[in-house]
Amino acid sequence: MNVDEAMDKLKEKGYKYTRKRYDMLALFSDESRYLAAKDVLEALGDKYSGLSFDTIYRNLSLFSELEILEETELDGEKKFRFSCSTGHHHHHLICLDCGKTREIEKCPMELPLIEEHEFQITGHKFEVYGYCQQCSAQTQQ
Incomplete structure (x- = not known):
C-alpha cells in the first residue's frame, strides 16, 4: 500500500482528506521500520506546531483499524508501520x-x-x- 491508496481507503470509509493525515502516512511510507507516536511527533512537530499526542494516537488507531497500518508492542509501547502489500500470509x-x-x-x-x-x-x-x-x-x- 502507498500513501495515495491509503488516502483513497480513508475517503471510501467516509474520512476527510487532511494534509496532516497525508504527511503522517508519508512518514510511514518512507520508513521500513515500526514507529511510535513520539517518532511521528518528532518528525512532524515543527510543521504542525499544535500537533498533540491525542491527534497522533487517534489517527494511528484509525489507520490501524482500517488496516492501513499494522501495530505491535515493543518495550511496552505501541508501534506502527505500513501494512504489508503482499497478499500472502507471512x-x-x-x-x-x-x-x-x-x-x-x-x-x-x-x-x-x-x-x-x-x-x-x-x-x-x-x-x-x-x-x-x-x-x-x-x-x-
Whole structure:
C-alpha cells in the first residue's frame, strides 16, 4: 500500500482528506521500520506546531483499524508501520534496535500440533524479536 491508496481507503470509509493525515502516512511510507507516536511527533512537530499526542494516537488507531497500518508492542509501547502489500500470509522478524522488519515466509501455526487440540483458529500473530545484521555488528564493536 502507498500513501495515495491509503488516502483513497480513508475517503471510501467516509474520512476527510487532511494534509496532516497525508504527511503522517508519508512518514510511514518512507520508513521500513515500526514507529511510535513520539517518532511521528518528532518528525512532524515543527510543521504542525499544535500537533498533540491525542491527534497522533487517534489517527494511528484509525489507520490501524482500517488496516492501513499494522501495530505491535515493543518495550511496552505501541508501534506502527505500513501494512504489508503482499497478499500472502507471512510473519515478521523485528529488530529491537532500529525497528526494521523482514518477512518470514514459513508459518509456525502450520504445525500438526495445533490440530491435536481440537481448537478452531480464527487468526494469529507471530513476531520474532532480535537484532538485524547491521545493529548486531554495531553492538559488537
